[in-house]
Amino acid sequence: MQTRIEKHKHSGHQMVLTDRILMRTLAIILVHVLFLLVTFFLDGLDYKAKVSLFAFFSAMTLWVTTKFPAGYVALAIVCFIVLMKGGSQELLFHSLSEEVVWLMFGAFIIGEAVTQSGLAARFVEFILRKSRTAGRMKLGIISFIFSTAFFIPSTSGRAAMAKPIITHVGSRLSAGEKRVLAVTVPIVILMSTSAVLIGAGSHIIGIGLLESATGQYISYLQWLVWGMPFALVVTILSVLVIKCLMGREEESADSARRETKTNIEVTKPLTKAEKKTLLIVAFLLAGWMTENVHGYDLAFVTVLGAIVMTLPNIGVISWKQGIKSVSWNLILFVAAATALGRILVETGLVQWLEGKLTGFLFLLSQAPGWIMVLGILLITSTSHLYITSHTTRAIVLMPGIILFSQSTGISPSAAVFLSLIGMNYCITFPVSSKALLLFYEDGDLSYDAGFLTKLSAILLPVYITVAVVFYCTYWQWTGMSLH
Known part of the structure; x- marks a missing residue:
């Protein structure tokens, strides 16, 4: 029965x-x-x-x-x-010849080398020893990731550098904490992009177009004054929203003590493998930071670093180990998704949308300053939905924004800065950013695309609201105004 x-x-x-x-x-x-x-x-x-x-x-x-x-x-x-x-x-x-494909290919190998050498474990040990709870450990990781915006001029490069560290930390966390970390890390990388002028290649493109078209320029220091406080506020708010949506983590002192019991002592001298890895990573950082000087793309520098990491008798891991560490499922996804984004530009769809959006802005030309700011931010912050490349967004939208500012008599430098800040928001879909792609569908340390869309539905209005408030207060106090 x-x-x-x-x-x-x-x-x-x-x-x-x-x-x-x-x-x-x-x-x-x-x-x-x-x-x-x-x-x-x-x-x-x-x-x-x-x-x-x-x-x-x-x-x-x-x-x-x-x-x-x-x-x-x-x-x-x-x-x-x-x-x-x-x-x-x-x-x-x-599609397999896209820059991001080779960037990720090299990043996986470099990440494996950093992990195998013991450097990732050593860095984690340092964070764990300074952290009595899981929450403090996460705060230490977030602070470090935020600071990388000041010396790595690429969200992809920052994600590539952070990934092996986060993977190692993830091995000590519960399944729920891993999911929180997998979402938090790329979001922090993207939200902190606005802090400095070199935070994204789109900033350099936008400022270059501004200077060539109008003769105006936003200096590194001026961008820092305007961008740093804003980036800090939206990063903190983003972390709080993620925490509210995904629930509180377990932060008992007992679990923290258990996590800090590890096999590697922080005071132990660097091993030969760690020294090699540290030296190669230092050269990689220098290569990423000086892209405009030597002229080699981030992807080429990354692949070159991966080759050095796997050199016999010189590198840290074997070529076979490096190849096994590559997530080919993710590589194919990125290749096809990037090709999909590129075809939108080649068919003229993006240019068609640009014309519609610029026409919308002209309707706001006589509106109060904060209304115009809201219009600019609505267009640029949602542009990631149909232009998946950060750089492409700047190339496609910035000429129209500059033309609009000149035609309506508003400040081109203020319009360009606000537009670039808006373009830095790109978290609705995994394909919206390379930093999100690096953490998507990556074994245990991954996130759900549906949750990302839900998160963006909350963060997008928060992001725009904070930017409008900053414009009406702090940015105007420090000399930035559309009129």
């Missing part, structure tokens, strides 16, 4: 589960039909642009609402574009 009841309950549970799957599938199909109708009736776009737009909407929907592997979805969407004649076959083949 009991067995029959249990079978009945199990059958009922299976039916409910099947109904939920069926309802979700129907909802996804209906959403795709809606996307198809919207793109079909849009004016000003040719066939290829419409195919690319529909494919982009489809990819975002599948990433957020289904459990299909992200790499599988990205590759399938790129193949769909090619099949529908929305792009050439080279779109797929050339």
Whole structure:
């Protein structure tokens, strides 16, 4: 009798589960039909642009609402574009030649070398010895990551450097704490980008366009005065929001003491492997920081570092160890997703959107300053939804922003600064930032794409509100004004 009841309950549970799957599938199909109708009736776009737009909407929907592997979805969407004649076959083949692919390839190998050498463990030991609770340990990691914005001019480079450290820390945390850390670290990297002029390549591009078009310039010190307090406030608020959404971590003194019992003493002299790794990482940091001097991209410098790390008798790990450490699923996802972002630019879809958005700004030209700031921030902070590359966003949007400022008589330097601050917000989808991609679908230390979208729904209005408040108070007090 009991067995029959249990079978009945199990059958009922299976039916409910099947109904939920069926309802979700129907909802996804209906959403795709809606996307198809919207793109079909849009004016000003040719066939290829419409195919690319529909494919982009489809990819975002599948990433957020289904459990299909992200790499599988990205590759399938790129193949769909090619099949529908929305792009050439080279779109797929050339996707593996993207800079971010080779940056991540090298970053995985370097991260493995840092871990195998013992440097990651040594750094973790230092943090643990200074931390009596898990919360303080996380605070120490966050503070260190925030500070890297001052000497690594790339969110990708900062993520690549932080990843082995975070992976090592994750081995000492519970599953819940790992999930919190996997989201917190890339968010802190992105939110702290606004602190300094060299925090992102888009800053350099925007300031360069400003100087060539208007003769105005924002110095390193001026950016620091404006950007540092803002970055600090939004970083703190972001961490607090994540903590509220994901629950409080266990911070008992007993667990902290248990975590600090490790095999490596901080006072122990550096080993030969650690010295080698430290020296190579120092050269890597120098290479990343002086990209504008030597002219080699971050990806090339990173791959070069990976080669040195695996050199026989000189490196720290073998080539075979390095290759095994690469997450090829993530590499393929990044390659296909980046190609998807690039096709949006090549088909003219991004330029079409730029024209629509710049026209919206002209409607606000006679509005009060804070309303105009709100309009600029709404456009630039949501631009990551349709322009996945941070650098591309600056290249595409900045000329229009500068033209708008000159046409309406507002300060070009203030408009450019506010626009770049807005463009630094890019956390809605994993594909929105390379820093997010590095931590996405990476074994135990990963996060859910759906949660990221939920988090962005809260953080985006918070981010914009803080920026508007800063403009009305601190930024105007320190000499920045649109009028």
